Amino acid sequence: MRLVSAPTIQSRIGSLMFLEKFWQRNGFIQTYGDFLLSEIDPLLSPRRLQARVVAIRQETADAKTYVFKPSRRWKGFQAGMHLQVGVEAQGVALSRYYSVSSSVQQFVREGTFSITVKRIPQGRMSNWLFDNLQPEDIVRIGQADGEFTLEQTPAQKVLFLAAGSGITPMMSMLTTHLPQAPERDFQLLYYCCNPDEVIFAQALQSLADQYPNFKLEVVHTDTEGLINAEQLASRCADAAEREVFLCGPGGFMQVARELLEAQGVTADHIRQESFGVRLDVNALEQTGGEVFFSKAGVEAEADGSQTILMLAESAGLKPKYGCRTGICHECKCVKKSGAVRNLLTGQVSLAENEAIQTCISVPQGKVEVAL
Amino acid sequence: MTMRWNFKGSKPEGKPVATGQELAGQAHGKSRRLSPEELEALGQELEALRQEVLADLGQRDADYIRDIIRKQRWAEIGGRTLIHFSLNPITWAVGVGMLTTAKILENMEIGHNVMHGQYDWMNDPDLHSQTYEWDNVCDGDSWRKTHNYEHHTFTNIIGKDRDYGYAILRLSNDTPWRPRYLFQFSYFIALSLLFEWGVGIHELEVEKLENKEVTWREKLPFIKSYARKISKQVMKDYVVFPALAGPFAPKVLLGNALANVGRSVWASAVIFCGHFTEQAQTFTEEECENKTRGHWYYRQLLGSSNFTGGRWLHIMSGHLSYQIEHHLYPDIPSHRYAEMAPRVEAICKKYGLHYNTGTFTEQFSTVVKRILRYSLPPKLEAMLPA
Numbered sequence: 001m002r003l004v005s006a007p008t009i010q011s012r013i014g015s016l017m018f019l020e021k022f023w024q025r026n027g028f029i030q031t032y033g034d035f036l037l038s039e040i041d042p043l044l045s046p047r048r049l050q051a052r053v054v055a056i057r058q059e060t061a062d063a064k065t066y067v068f069k070p071s072r073r074w075k076g077f078q079a080g081m082h083l084q085v086g087v088e089a090q091g092v093a094l095s096r097y098y099s100v101s102s103s104v105q106q107f108v109r110e111g112t113f114s115i116t117v118k119r120i121p122q123g124r125m126s127n128w129l130f131d132n133l134q135p136e137d138i139v140r141i142g143q144a145d146g147e148f149t150l151e152q153t154p155a156q157k158v159l160f161l162a163a164g165s166g167i168t169p170m171m172s173m174l175t176t177h178l179p180q181a182p183e184r185d186f187q188l189l190y191y192c193c194n195p196d197e198v199i200f201a202q203a204l205q206s207l208a209d210q211y212p213n214f215k216l217e218v219v220h221t222d223t224e225g226l227i228n229a230e231q232l233a234s235r236c237a238d239a240a241e242r243e244v245f246l247c248g249p250g251g252f253m254q255v256a257r258e259l260l261e262a263q264g265v266t267a268d269h270i271r272q273e274s275f276g277v278r279l280d281v282n283a284l285e286q287t288g289g290e291v292f293f294s295k296a297g298v299e300a301e302a303d304g305s306q307t308i309l310m311l312a313e314s315a316g317l318k319p320k321y322g323c324r325t326g327i328c329h330e331c332k333c334v335k336k337s338g339a340v341r342n343l344l345t346g347q348v349s350l351a352e353n354e355a356i357q358t359c360i361s362v363p364q365g366k367v368e369v370a371l
Numbered sequence: 372m373t374m375r376w377n378f379k380g381s382k383p384e385g386k387p388v389a390t391g392q393e394l395a396g397q398a399h400g401k402s403r404r405l406s407p408e409e410l411e412a413l414g415q416e417l418e419a420l421r422q423e424v425l426a427d428l429g430q431r432d433a434d435y436i437r438d439i440i441r442k443q444r445w446a447e448i449g450g451r452t453l454i455h456f457s458l459n460p461i462t463w464a465v466g467v468g469m470l471t472t473a474k475i476l477e478n479m480e481i482g483h484n485v486m487h488g489q490y491d492w493m494n495d496p497d498l499h500s501q502t503y504e505w506d507n508v509c510d511g512d513s514w515r516k517t518h519n520y521e522h523h524t525f526t527n528i529i530g531k532d533r534d535y536g537y538a539i540l541r542l543s544n545d546t547p548w549r550p551r552y553l554f555q556f557s558y559f560i561a562l563s564l565l566f567e568w569g570v571g572i573h574e575l576e577v578e579k580l581e582n583k584e585v586t587w588r589e590k591l592p593f594i595k596s597y598a599r600k601i602s603k604q605v606m607k608d609y610v611v612f613p614a615l616a617g618p619f620a621p622k623v624l625l626g627n628a629l630a631n632v633g634r635s636v637w638a639s640a641v642i643f644c645g646h647f648t649e650q651a652q653t654f655t656e657e658e659c660e661n662k663t664r665g666h667w668y669y670r671q672l673l674g675s676s677n678f679t680g681g682r683w684l685h686i687m688s689g690h691l692s693y694q695i696e697h698h699l700y701p702d703i704p705s706h707r708y709a710e711m712a713p714r715v716e717a718i719c720k721k722y723g724l725h726y727n728t729g730t731f732t733e734q735f736s737t738v739v740k741r742i743l744r745y746s747l748p749p750k751l752e753a754m755l756p757a
Contacts, residue, residue, distance in 0.1 A: 026504065028607055031444075032444065032448060035444045035448075036448070088430075088433065088493075090429040090430050091429045091430045091432055091433030091434075091492070091493050092433075092492065092494055093493060093494040093495050094494075318488065318491040320494075320499070321494065
């Protein structure tokens with residue numbers, strides 16, 4: 001079964017692809033046409049994909065759900081997908097990727113969807129959203145994308161393994177598929193520090209009460225300990241028979257993966273959604289080096305704790321960037337020579353004249369980039 | 372890290388002769404000459420002010436430029452609509468005025484400043500210096516090269532700054548006199564009327580083609596991009612919009628032409644007031660060779676001139692009425708110059724440097740005098756009262 005938000009909308013958009021391309025070109029008609037339509041309603045903009053905040057709900061002390069009404073050009077989503085959300089914070093355009101946390105049915109019915117954001121102590125975007133975003137505000141969005149969906153697998157038995165805000169794509173999948181797939185067997189194993197931190201606690205409980213094919217297990221790590229082999233075996237003995245969807249902090253996913261594989265789940269049955277890297281400077285290998293920005297003719301000293309993007313910025317350059325977590329590729333530039341380590345993959349690349357994402361590349365020794 | 376200027380191997384033929392004013396150890400006009408230590412200190416003070424403002428950039432600046440863009444777009448839409456549907460000469464003239472205003476705002480307060488990178492920090496692709504394209508026959512990439520790089524780096528260095536007189540006008544005795552300069556006032560009028568075309572063709576470096584420093588073949592990529600940009604602009608203002616008006620095409624064509632010429636005249640007047648006023652100093656390559664950032668700041672200060680006026684005069688000049696501040700801080704959002712100006716002036720005072728300012732009329736009349744004065748051969752010029 002393929003569940004798409006609204007097949008009619010998609011085919012209509014498909015036939016208008018040439019219009020999409022027309023509006024993305026630079027020209028007088030595009031600039032002023034877009035301006036006039038945006039003056040009437042920002043959601044009418046044919047150049048920028050935007051959404052209006054229609055409601056904000058506090059989920060826990062540090063998690064909020066933002067309900068958006070997207071422009072009609074937004075093509076919808078499959079449960080489990082993510083999208084880019086952009087705002088302007090103190091004049092600076094910021095964007096991050098978030099999973100949709102609402103059901104496809106809600107989008108079809110009301111034309112709205114939501115994301116759920118957990119406040120990260122040093123997170124620029126999440127803090128800005130918490131402190132500033134109000135109903136009626138306009139945010140920029142991207143089309144939904146991703147392969148972390150049930151449409152990607154025929155599996156009848158599914159295990160959702162989530163920690164913290166990793167619950168968001170699971171919530172979208174559960175609320176979308178439970179009413180439509182009584183034959184599928186769902187289990188959610190959700191790790192949170194304590195009961196106060198459980199996002200969607202009530203909604204999850206009522207889903208569990210309503211659907212016999214859904215088994216809910218919440219683990220409070222403050223009292224029950226972090227994820228470990230016995231715990232996993234006791235809570236989900238048949239993990240090896242299930243298709244596993246994994247989402248949470250990087251460390252959690254790494255440990256969970258190892259445990260699952262030890263329990264007999266093969267790698268091709270584990271699907272995971274990661275939202276780039278959280279730059280944990282202390283965890284980086286401290287390798288020094290020098291970066292030469294060839295276009296600017298500037299050199300920067302690297303101590304191994306900063307990415308090439310950060311080094312470029314502290315050297316006074318203003319390179320293009322987007323998500324700053326290795327997803328959007330806006331910051332891509334050519335590395336002419338030298339070795340860089342990719343923080344997302346851990347791989348060291350040595351090739352010459354290779355495109356790198358500066359926001360997740362740490363120099364290893366002498367590096368020259370075309371910035 | 373100290374950046375030093377180095378012009379090795381780039382000297383043009385027929386090197387200008389240094390006049391008494393430029394000889395080492397003497398003053399630059401009404402300004403003192405500074406010791407290397409003083410230059411360094413001056414550079415540091417001006418840099419500190421720059422860092423202070425950079426750290427303060429935020430929503431206010433983003434809101435400012437978006438508000439100007441919004442006003443410019445409404446003025447453009449309103450102007451073009453009035454020109455199209457005007458019922459009498461008055462409404463048509465109002466339309467032409469609005470379109471001229473929109474074009475001035477787009478080029479001077481938006482385009483020029485965005486292309487300097489004043490809003491790159493916003494990370495907005497529509498306001499990025501390297502991709503912005505303005506409503507002007509001058510191609511954006513060509514402008515970034517001849518203006519942002521050449522003019523702002525080599526400001527008022529005779530032989531290096533091709534904006535000093537645009538290779539057409541003789542504005543100091545540093546340029547050898549030729550009989551053709553006797554008529555330079557008429558060149559000035561022509562340049563003012565067709566300023567955007569002159570700016571557009573600036574990168575061709577006609578004078579270097581003449582004495583074979585560069586070849587036509589080397590200029591081919593530029594000629595192609597210039598031709599592309601010209602055809603775009605001509606199509607818009609002189610073909611498509613007039614054609615849309617059907618039988619009324621002539622009034623649209625005339626209106627658009629007047630708006631473009633009006634903008635050219637205003638832009639050239641503002642820009643001439645920025646560097647060609649009586650007290651704006653020039654420099655030789657020798658005295659700038661191997662100099663530090665402190666000296667660059669010093670040269671920007673002495674080579675530029677401001678004019679005073681109300682808020683909208685500043686906005687309509689793209690804040691080039693604060694030419695001194697613009698040259699010290701080309702990548703700081705222009706509306707900040709008004710706040711920075713008193714502090715720059717105070718720094719000038721402290722170092723005994725002349726802060727060149729006056730009303731628009733005062734400054735512009737010294738420009739006109741300068742153009743007339745240096746059209747004469749040096750012997751005759753020397754007989755004129757200073």
